[in-house]
Amino acid sequence: MRFRRAPATDAASPPATPRAVRRALPPAGQLRRERRTLLLVREEKLRDLGGLMLEMYRRDQFRQDLLVDRCIELGRLEERLAELDALLAAAVSRGRTRPSARCECGAPIFWGSKFCPQCGRAVSGTPLPVESS
Numbered sequence: 654m655r656f657r658r659a660p661a662t663d664a665a666s667p668p669a670t671p672r673a674v675r676r677a678l679p680p681a682g683q684l685r686r687e688r689r690t691l692l693l694v695r696e697e698k699l700r701d702l703g704g705l706m707l708e709m710y711r712r713d714q715f716r717q718d719l720l721v722d723r724c725i726e727l728g729r730l731e732e733r734l735a736e737l738d739a740l741l742a743a744a745v746s747r748g749r750t751r752p753s754a755r756c757e758c759g760a761p762i763f764w765g766s767k768f769c770p771q772c773g774r775a776v777s778g779t780p781l782p783v784e785s786s
């Protein structure tokens with residue numbers, strides 16, 4: 654059984670918020686509130702996804718479509734979170750650059766990662782967003 658990402662059409666769906674539109678920067682407090690809420694939603698959805706996966710394992714019945722749907726949903730959520738981080742970084746520390754997050758093994762850690770994609774070490778805490786502009 655192999656898990657693959659959704660077909661390109663789904664994966665390429667545009668994020669909820671268009672990035673190209675230039676708007677005034679929302680107040681940092683508002684961004685932080687949305688970020689906090691999304692982080693909680695994300696934790697819950699991750700737990701659900703893990704529980705669902707475990708249940709499927711127990712029954713030896715993998716419904717890939719269900720898992721993929723939830724992964725897509727989580728992907729969108731993380732996209733918005735990354736966007737919020739970028740907005741916050743712009744609002745809070747204009748011009749200041751941050752080092753990108755790295756694992757002890759030296760591999761770059763992507764936003765929201767729990768494990769290093771290279772060595773599998775658990776990542777402690779939420780890494781700072783990798784500067785991308």
Ligand SMILES: [Zn+2]
Binds near residue numbers: 756769771
């Ligand atoms: Zn690593």
